Amino acid sequence: MMIKGIVAALILGLALPALAESDTVKNVKDTAANVQDSAKDKLGTDSGAAKAKRHVKRSARNAKKDARQKKNEVKKDVKDATDKK
Numbered sequence: 001m002m003i004k005g006i007v008a009a010l011i012l013g014l015a016l017p018a019l020a021e022s023d024t025v026k027n028v029k030d031t032a033a034n035v036q037d038s039a040k041d042k043l044g045t046d047s048g049a050a051k052a053k054r055h056v057k058r059s060a061r062n063a064k065k066d067a068r069q070k071k072n073e074v075k076k077d078v079k080d081a082t083d084k085k
Contacts, residue, residue: 023068030061 021029037054040046046054 023072026068027065030065033061034058 037058040054041051
């Protein structure tokens with residue numbers, strides 16, 4: 001019984017990274033959502049509450065995108081520093 005649990009955990013551990021989205025995919029999705037939100041803003045047919053909610057979501061997406069970029073820059077800097085040794 002314990003062997004089955006270990007095998008299941010191993011399978012999940014190996015499968016999950018393959019299912020994870022890369023930062024590039026996340027950035028593309030965020031950019032597409034921002035374009036859609038901008039189009040809705042230009043139409044001007046929604047209420048103030050919907051518009052405010054959309055702007056908050058856009059700000060959160062942009063903050064996450066910036067954080068991903070900073071993380072990747074730091075990873076690159078660490079890799080460059082360790083490669084020079």
